[in-house]
Amino acid sequence: MAAAPNYYIVEAGALPEVFRKVAQAKRLLETGEAGTVNQAARQVGISRSAFYKYKDAVRPFNDMLHGRIVTFQLMLKDEPGGLSSVLAVFARTGGNILTINQSLPVNGCAAVTVGAETSGMQATLGELLEGIQALPVVLRCEILAG
Secondary structure, eight states, X not given: OOOOOOOOOOOGGGSOHHHHXXXXXXXXXXXXXXXXXXXXXXXXXXXXXXXXXXXXXXXXXXXXXXXXXXXXXXEEEOOTTHHXXXXXXXXXXXXXXXXXXXXXXXXXXEEEEEEEEOTTOSSOHHHHHHHHHTSTTEEEEEEEEO
């Protein structure tokens, strides 16, 4: 009987380049940017054999959340259009918003909870968080569950 696999979350910069390229090739295949494994491997600069060797072992972090609902907790400044700018980031990345709950603003800030489906995202979860946190209206953004 085979032992259960162990999993680790590792920052991409610490991984050998071939792992990152396998993940890129898988994304190209999933999005249709490459029609075959040969095309995807050629586009990212690896051999087909390297792709096949690691394809089942390498997954970007956002793929672990694929098909899952992720709950975000945000603290926003009470400014006109603030929530709208956050929702625009979700729209750009392909996050499907399921729920939005906002508290009444207190001391110029409002807590917002957003539930989103991540399976249709064209960006990684990290890119989504970076996009939200870069907004001047956002004081804090974190993942509560997912």
